[in-house]
Amino acid sequence: xxxxxxxxxxxxxxxxxxxxxxxxxxxxxxxxxxxxxxxxxxxxxxxxxxxxxxxxxxxxxxxxxxxxxxxxxxxxxxxxxxxxxxxxxxxxxxxxxxxxxxxxxxxxxxxxxxxxxxxxxxxxxxxxxxxxxxxxxxxxxxxxxxxxxxxxxxxxxxxxxxxxxxxxxxxxxxxxxxxxxxxxxxxxxxxxxxxxxxxxxxxxxxxxxxxxxxxxxxxxxxxxxxxxxxxxxxxxxxxxxxxxxxxxxxxxxxxxxxxxxxxxxxxxxxxxxxxxxxxxxxxxxxxxxxxxxxxxxxxxxxxxxxxxxxxxxxxxxxxxxxxxxxxxxxxxxxxxxxxxxxxxxxxxxxxxxxxxxxxxxxxxxxxxxxxxxxxxxxxxxxxxxxxx
Ligand SMILES: Nc1ncnc2c1ncn2[C@@H]1O[C@H](COP(=O)(O)OP(=O)(O)OP(=O)(O)O)[C@@H](O)[C@H]1O
Ligand SMILES: [Mg+2]
Numbered sequence: 001x002x003x004x005x006x007x008x009x010x011x012x013x014x015x016x017x018x019x020x021x022x023x024x025x026x027x028x029x030x031x032x033x034x035x036x037x038x039x040x041x042x043x044x045x046x047x048x049x050x051x052x053x054x055x056x057x058x059x060x061x062x063x064x065x066x067x068x069x070x071x072x073x074x075x076x077x078x079x080x081x082x083x084x085x086x087x088x089x090x091x092x093x094x095x096x097x098x099x100x101x102x103x104x105x106x107x108x109x110x111x112x113x114x115x116x117x118x119x120x121x122x123x124x125x126x127x128x129x130x131x132x133x134x135x136x137x138x139x140x141x142x143x144x145x146x147x148x149x150x151x152x153x154x155x156x157x158x159x160x161x162x163x164x165x166x167x168x169x170x171x172x173x174x175x176x177x178x179x180x181x182x183x184x185x186x187x188x189x190x191x192x193x194x195x196x197x198x199x200x201x202x203x204x205x206x207x208x209x210x211x212x213x214x215x216x217x218x219x220x221x222x223x224x225x226x227x228x229x230x231x232x233x234x235x236x237x238x239x240x241x242x243x244x245x246x247x248x249x250x251x252x253x254x255x256x257x258x259x260x261x262x263x264x265x266x267x268x269x270x271x272x273x274x275x276x277x278x279x280x281x282x283x284x285x286x287x288x289x290x291x292x293x294x295x296x297x298x299x300x301x302x303x304x305x306x307x308x309x310x311x312x313x314x315x316x317x318x319x320x321x322x323x324x325x326x327x328x329x330x331x332x333x334x335x336x337x338x339x340x341x342x343x344x345x346x347x348x349x350x351x352x353x354x355x356x357x358x359x360x361x362x363x364x365x366x367x368x369x370x371x372x373x374x375x376x377x378x379x380x381x382x383x384x385x386x387x388x
Contacts, residue, residue: 003029004121005048009039009065010083011057015108019052022110023117036060040068043075050121052113054106055084063098070099079120083108112374118348119378147259148387151267151284153277153308154291155300160323161290162186163353164379165268166195171373171380173230178263181224181232185251185280186270187243193235196227204254205237208245220257234258236276248275255283264384271300273307281311286386287318288345293329298338305341315342319386324349345382350375 006028010016020030031048033039037059039051051069055062062082069075080099085106102116150168154161165182173180184192193200202223225233234254237243258265267280281287287308291301301320308318320341322332327349336343347353352372 003027004050005029005031005046006050006052006117007031007033007039007042007046007048009033009036009051009053009057009062011035011054015054015106019108019113022114026114026117028117036062036065036068039065043069047075048078050079050081050117052081052083052117055082066098066100079123081113081116081120115348115374119375122346123378123382145285145387147263148285148384149255149259149265149267149280149283150286150288150383150387151269151277151280153269153281153287153289153304154271155289155302155304156291156297157271158325159290159292159297160325160347160353162192162195162268164288164290164321164323164347165266166192167353167372167376168380168383169231169266170196170227170229171376172264172384173227175377175380179232179261180230181234181258181262181265183234183236183254183258183265183267183280185236185246185274185276186268187237187246187274187276188240188270188272190235190237190268190270192268193225193233196231196233198225198227198233200235200238201225203235203238203242204246204250205239205242208242208247208250220254224258232258232262243274246274246276248279251276251279252283255280281308281313284317286383287313288321288383288386289318290321290323291335291339292325293322293332293335294326295330298335302339305339316386319344319383321345321347323347325354344386345379347379348375 006023008016008019008023008030009032011034016032020032023030031042033042035057036053039053040060053062053065066080066082069078069080079101081102081104082100083104083106101120104113104116152161152165169180169182172178182192184190204223206223207219223234227233236246255265269277269280289301289304289308291297305318305320320339320343322335322343324347332343332346350372
């Protein structure tokens, strides 16, 4: 992929140098301008992929620069991040009012800036770039449906499926004010409870083994554990030898009942397409197929996508999520070519995700600027908007 270009505007030379070298090291092509006036001149001949601008500058300041960019039909679509030494609500609001996408206070927390740059640029990647920039939308983006069942699938084990399902759950529960349930249908080796730090006491398998297969809403409530983030966890099974006892009917019933007390039900699965997985797919509003950008995962991911195709899932319902569980992997365009699919979402490699439990802590504690928390929240909002 071509290097993504960032125009960085700041009147302080030291910050210009520091930030350009930081962003260049992360693979971006960075050009700099000393104030808004120079930035506007440069933008006449060159169009970057993003503008990062300081607020307080001589001549044209960052708020004015943002206003002019947003008013320009050629440049109005560019993502803009604002930086400012004064962490003042008025200033932040002025920036947002003019159309800034993000705000980062000075002194800059580099990892936070990097996460915001990455997530904004990712959001801008479109499958086919329009010939002319899209006009400012005059109708609001469609709202995702009130009730969603989102199934996380994977063909190859260890690609981060549970990590994503759990973090999306916690991010949604802590930010969106919606009722979120997580159903762990990795029956033989489920580990959502471990990631959430919850003990496994009862599982769906207990109901399957119960007298005469009698189940009720109350018995399901007894199985559900409440995580402090607000996520309600329902574990399918606590051991591989009982996995086969959890059948499709029981799972279908569990999903329906869980949906009665939830707005979003997230379902983690194993690579084996058990009856439980098939039942989850039958009730899914969105399926996220998770893969890593590695050759070893491609064949299984391709089979998984092909099977969904045969089951009648359109591209809108089955989404391809490329999760970078390592800092290196195939290039996105090679993954897309190999799978003959557009990538719907890319998750960066994150040290905090490498130890899946760690990202939950900042989210729980409301440390929303922590890099893992930022990525998880962005990920969550994109996953629920797939159904919009
Ligand atoms: N974006 C990421 N960056 C870094 N590490 C990650 C990322 N996503 C997941 N990981 C790590 O990858 C490992 C595998 O993750 P996880 O258990 O969620 O995968 P899985 O697909 O659910 O595996 P299984 O098939 O065993 O259920 C974990 O150690 C996790 O912390
Ligand atoms: Mg898993």
